[in-house]
Amino acid sequence: MGLLLIVVAGVGAYYYGQEVHKQNIAYEKKVAKAEKAKELAYSSRKTSDIDGAKKLIVELHDKDKTSLSKSMTQLINYLADIDKVSKAVAKEHENITEDGIKEAEKELELLNASYEKTDKEKLMKRLDADKQVLAERKKEAEQVAKMKDELANQKLIALTFDDGPNPTTTPQLLKTLSAANVPATFFALGEETKAYPNIIKEEADRGNEVASHTWDHKDLVTLSAEQQKEEIESANQLVNQITGKNVTFFRPPYGSYNKSVLSQTNLSAVNWSVDTNDWRYRTSAPVVQNVSTYAHDGAIILMHDIHQWSVDAVPQIIQNLKAQGYTFVTVSTLLAVRDGGMKPQQVYFGR
Template identity: 50%
Template sequence: MKKIGLLLLSFVALSILSSCASVKKSMVTGISTIGSSDMYRPDESSAVCEPTETTEATAESETATQETEEEAIPDNQKMIAFTFDDGPDPNNTLRLLEMLAKEDVPATFFLIGQNVEMYPNIVKAIAKAGHEIGNHSYNHRDLTTLSQEEMVNEITKTDQAIENITGKRPKYFRPPYGSVNQTVADAVNRPIIQWSVDSEDWQSKNTSLIIERVTASATEGAIVLLHDIHQTTVDAVPELIKQLKESGYTFVTLDTLLDTPVKNDTYYGRDDFRPVGN
């Protein structure tokens, strides 16, 4: 009987391994590409037979995000959203994540596709911390100057790079330079995020000026534009958090800030959104 049992277990194990190999093969070819207004999505029949590091990171990030979203924001609290563009950066992003974790501050990171591919472990760290990740194009080119094919490539390559690591397609898009027209909006096919507070950190590269500009311009429901590729910006974050908290602000991700955002609309703040071109 023991020999028969062992033979049966061996047969079952071989069947499972064969099934997983077949599924993995189908996953490689199970991706469709977008047209001008329909973003690519993985084939719904795709499945994963064995857990991977990406799957674990996704599960942890989704749990962390859910816990953050479930925390009730009191009605008298002023909400504000920090957004960081152009990363991930090998010198600054991990340090920024430590600062945000210490102060229990969530943020949204708009990532460049080529940087995502170069620094996948940093992307995993962002996701595991429960922060939101958005698409900021692949090469940071002005999409309004590109051909339809080039524009779509900038969007889909970044979507795929992020999804390969986090398991999730970015929900939001921020156009490089804030440059957008209806053609870009149709290709993006999701809410487009601009900003209401510009730190101008890329220009000044001065920590004191960054703090002064953001705190002076902050309003309830604001979306703050920052760049984690600059050390001076990351240096400013602890003091920004301190002063804004003292002013009664609660830090949230875009998911919490925006109420049922609409694709192709452009969002400058929680209460400031409009169709592209308006």
């Protein structure tokens, strides 16, 4: 009887031990699952993953629960700090100023943990880019002030050429402008820019200004808002990519615009105050005559570098206007001196 009790007790202890072993293994799996959920939360930063990890941690024993809960609290604190600093940098970016940058830099000092290092580096790069923007603005402002002093008492006029580039006529025009030391502003079509990128680059490299005339010369007011934006931005981005500049204005085809057209981008629109009507003719004489008749201080003159007779008219136009005491400038220089520069979503005609 005693032996039987010993055997039964031994068997019971064995099964009890086995049960405890199973429970330990099951618990270890729960701990591992909670650890994995915590790592996922740190990696993804998703609210759903954070909440999921919290639920798993709550089911653990106090020792493990305390350790993992502390880690999750730290994650939440990290994300709160990162969010706070990101908002500060975003606010600064909306209106870039020296004071705004300094305030954002103070906020960045909050991010000192190794987990926050990547976020901090990204935000610092954004601030560095804004510092560069601010430096460029200061430089531009200094240049504008200098131009205003130099050109304040001069008669200014801007030659502009639409619809190019043309592989035959535009190179001729560029040689004429360079020989006369006259800058011009080219409003290029996106489809022609794509076809002749080297000419676009040459225009800019020779000291001229190159801007968008939309992609393929559609009347913008007849298009949907989405189509308007695509027409304007696609050409603008391609021109800037080729020239390496950041021109922030365009010319609407036919000079046609409305509130919707102007609101689709942050670009300015530039039309004209003197129309040579060069497209109507087949000889240069009437083009020259129209410029002579209507030229005035602060004028923006509309021509097209796709017509041979228009290009042929340019040497005489330059000679006549120089004789009348005009100084040739680009559109942006003219509007900077006369109007203090261009504002986004506004239209300009010169004077």
